[in-house]
Amino acid sequence: MTSPLITADLVAVDLVATDRDDATRQLIDLLAAAGRVTDADGFHADVRAREAQMATGMPGGIGLPHARSAHVTVPSLAVGKVPGGVDFGAPDGPATLVFLIAAPDSGDSAHLQILAALARRLVHESFRQSLKDAPDAATVAQIVTREVVPA
Amino acid sequence: MKLVAVTSCPTGIAHTYMAAEALEQAGRAAGHEVAVETQGAAGSMPLDPRVIAEADGVIYAADLEVKDKDRFVGKPFVDVGVKKAVHDAPGVIAAAVAAVGSGVVAPAAGPAAAPVTKVDANAGVGTRVRQWLMTGVSYMIPFVAAGGILIALSFMLAQLAWGDEGVVLVTEVPVDDLMTSFNVASLQDWAVLLFRTGGVAFAFLVPVLSGFIAYAIADRPGLVPGFVGGSVSMLVGAGFLGGLVTGFLAGFVALWISRWKVPKGVRGVMPVVVIPLLSSFVVGLVMFVIIGRPIASLMDGLSSWLNGLSGNNLVLLGLLLGAMMGFDLGGPINKVAYTFAVTGLATEGLDADATQYKIMAAVMAAGMVAPLAMALATVVRKKLFTHAERENGKAAWLLGASFISEGAIPFAAADPWRVIVSSVVGSSVTGGLVMAFGCTLRAPHGGIWVLPLISNPLGFILAIAVGVVVMAAIVIALKSAKPNPLVEAEQAADEQALVGQAA
Numbered sequence: 001m002t003s004p005l006i007t008a009d010l011v012a013v014d015l016v017a018t019d020r021d022d023a024t025r026q027l028i029d030l031l032a033a034a035g036r037v038t039d040a041d042g043f044h045a046d047v048r049a050r051e052a053q054m055a056t057g058m059p060g061g062i063g064l065p066h067a068r069s070a071h072v073t074v075p076s077l078a079v080g081k082v083p084g085g086v087d088f089g090a091p092d093g094p095a096t097l098v099f100l101i102a103a104p105d106s107g108d109s110a111h112l113q114i115l116a117a118l119a120r121r122l123v124h125e126s127f128r129q130s131l132k133d134a135p136d137a138a139t140v141a142q143i144v145t146r147e148v149v150p151a
Numbered sequence: 152m153k154l155v156a157v158t159s160c161p162t163g164i165a166h167t168y169m170a171a172e173a174l175e176q177a178g179r180a181a182g183h184e185v186a187v188e189t190q191g192a193a194g195s196m197p198l199d200p201r202v203i204a205e206a207d208g209v210i211y212a213a214d215l216e217v218k219d220k221d222r223f224v225g226k227p228f229v230d231v232g233v234k235k236a237v238h239d240a241p242g243v244i245a246a247a248v249a250a251v252g253s254g255v256v257a258p259a260a261g262p263a264a265a266p267v268t269k270v271d272a273n274a275g276v277g278t279r280v281r282q283w284l285m286t287g288v289s290y291m292i293p294f295v296a297a298g299g300i301l302i303a304l305s306f307m308l309a310q311l312a313w314g315d316e317g318v319v320l321v322t323e324v325p326v327d328d329l330m331t332s333f334n335v336a337s338l339q340d341w342a343v344l345l346f347r348t349g350g351v352a353f354a355f356l357v358p359v360l361s362g363f364i365a366y367a368i369a370d371r372p373g374l375v376p377g378f379v380g381g382s383v384s385m386l387v388g389a390g391f392l393g394g395l396v397t398g399f400l401a402g403f404v405a406l407w408i409s410r411w412k413v414p415k416g417v418r419g420v421m422p423v424v425v426i427p428l429l430s431s432f433v434v435g436l437v438m439f440v441i442i443g444r445p446i447a448s449l450m451d452g453l454s455s456w457l458n459g460l461s462g463n464n465l466v467l468l469g470l471l472l473g474a475m476m477g478f479d480l481g482g483p484i485n486k487v488a489y490t491f492a493v494t495g496l497a498t499e500g501l502d503a504d505a506t507q508y509k510i511m512a513a514v515m516a517a518g519m520v521a522p523l524a525m526a527l528a529t530v531v532r533k534k535l536f537t538h539a540e541r542e543n544g545k546a547a548w549l550l551g552a553s554f555i556s557e558g559a560i561p562f563a564a565a566d567p568w569r570v571i572v573s574s575v576v577g578s579s580v581t582g583g584l585v586m587a588f589g590c591t592l593r594a595p596h597g598g599i600w601v602l603p604l605i606s607n608p609l610g611f612i613l614a615i616a617v618g619v620v621v622m623a624a625i626v627i628a629l630k631s632a633k634p635n636p637l638v639e640a641e642q643a644a645d646e647q648a649l650v651g652q653a654a
Contacts, residue, residue, distance in 0.1 A: 050161065050162055053161050054161070054214075054234060056165070058169075058237065058238070059238055064165055066162060066164060066165045067162060068162055068163070068164060068192060070419075091238070101164060101165055103162075103164045103192065105419075106415070106418045106419060112164060112191075112192045112193035113193050115164045115165070115168075115192075115193070116164070116167075116168040116189065116191060116193045117168075118168075119164065119165045119166070119167070119168035119169045119172070120168045120169065120171065120172035121172075122165075122169055123169050123172040123173045123176065123237075124172075124176075
């Protein structure tokens with residue numbers, strides 16, 4: 001219950017992806033390897049279903065695939081920095097920063113508060129920029145852990 | 152400018168909150184106050200009603216149905232969807248400001264019957280209890296109106312179709328006839344159809360009341376035990392007062408069970424199986440075993456006591472029967488008085504002015520008082536009642552005139568002791584007066600539609616009028632003495648809306 005939202009092994013600093021599905025999959029594999037997702041294929045299907053409803057590309061080069069899923073054990077964030085960019089359907093071009101948010105299906109509200117706080121931080125340009133500037137995985141994880149505090 | 156916004160998205164974990172943050176930021180940047188309610192997966196913290204009342208306009212950045220949208224009725228709004236708020240919050244704020252300027256007002260689709268599902272968690276106990284009650288009442292009112300008016304129409308038609316005894320005959324046609332031999336050209340068949348349909352709608356009154364009180368307390372898990380409890384309350388003859396008990400009982404039991412810490416594997420089936428199952432069982436147990444028996448023996452006791460009384464002072468008996476009719480409006484005590492009167496009608500070889508006929512007249516007149524008096528009160532002192540109650544008041548005229556006491560239940564359920572105290576006094580006065588005037592009645596129901604079957608109809612109507620005025624005066628006095636915070640909040644919102652429209 002006290003697992004942090006993100007750790008350094010959930011960050012991919014030089015992600016090379018053919019498309020958004022591929023980028024998402026690589027991040028899912030990180031979550032699965034860390035034991036935060038029990039069934040990578042199942043969770044991937046849930047994320048695809050969400051993505052199909054409405055593209056999650058955000059202004060400022062952000063891709064934000066996410067889902068609530070029974071295959072998620074603990075609320076988690078995986079981050080991929082994609083220098084080459086990958087299209088997430090945002091009007092202003094490809095995403096260079098991809099956040100994969102994984103929420104458990106049956107999470108209680110205290111659990112979900114942390115994800116709400118994360119979503120609120122993502123709106124801030126300064127937060128996104130600090131992640132883009134971060135030199136390595138450990139720094140990305142540190143920034144998220146420091147900045148994302150439930151209201 | 153002050154704005155309120157509601158955000159939501161399909162998953163409820165990302166866009167809901169990003170939109171909220173973006174709107175708050177963009178609002179601040181443009182010099183406006185923006186308060187956002189995030190209806191997301193983490194549960195939503197409802198906006199303070201005062202903040203809503205003060206808001207100039209509303210932003211819906213919601214991809215899901217906005218919960219409790221009726222809170223925002225009468226305010227200018229923009230409806231943009233969540234994505235637009237995330238991508239272009241400043242544009243959305245500008246659009247909202249423009250909407251306030253041009254005064255595009257949220258449709259007042261139903262401040263009237265709009266269910267008050269909002270319960271402010273920070274309010275005091277008394278206010279919350281009122282809000283729970285009002286939630287149940289506001290969902291019940293359409294059933295009262297639909298069922299009651301159907302039955303009243305059926306009585307009118309029946310008088311046309313059969314003549315004087317129509318209201319009696321219409322109730323005696325078996326349901327099967329309706330399905331096997333309905334004749335479009337037969338006025339009688341139409342009357343039966345309306346009567347039966349209205350009766351079915353009425354069967355929902357107490358379950359809906361109970362179910363939505365429980366819903367207000369426990370949210371969705373409260374619905375099943377609440378409805379079941381309300382139905383059981385009808386079965387054991389506990390009426391709407393029993394329904395109030397089951398509503399609260401079901402709500403708190405469901406709330407309690409839903410807070411259990413359970414193993415992960417069980418969590419998924421809690422809302423669908425475990426909570427409804429256990430809470431319904433508890434409510435059924437309590438109602439059948441613990442509450443059912445005392446009610447049954449109370450009714451038996453009252454009945455035999457009444458039977459022992461008859462033949463003495465008729466005016467006194469009229470006062471007593473009237474008070475009983477007014478007490479619980481279809482509940483056990485009302486039922487004892489009514490059954491006492493109807494059983495008397497069945498006595499063989501009665502004279503035209505037999506005591507039994509007088510008792511029936513007194514009981515029916517008394518049963519008409521409460522809905523009529525509440526209808527009168529909502530007209531005379533509008534400000535003491537919520538929108539929903541005022542709407543119900545309109546239907547209550549017809550229901551009262553047709554001897555459908557249920558028309559007063561929404562008022563009594565929302566504010567039991569003030570309404571019941573005044574109803575007992577007013578109905579009792581009417582019961583006594585009918586006896587004093589020596590009116591008689593040969594039909595068990597029908598209200599003013601059976602006026603031809605009443606001897607001294609003028610006296611009958613005068614007795615009702617006096618009781619109605621007495622009850623309305625008492626209920627107005629009692630309600631004025633202690634204003635209802637819910638009604639005041641509604642009025643503050645109304646005034647705000649008017650000011651907003653003028654500007």
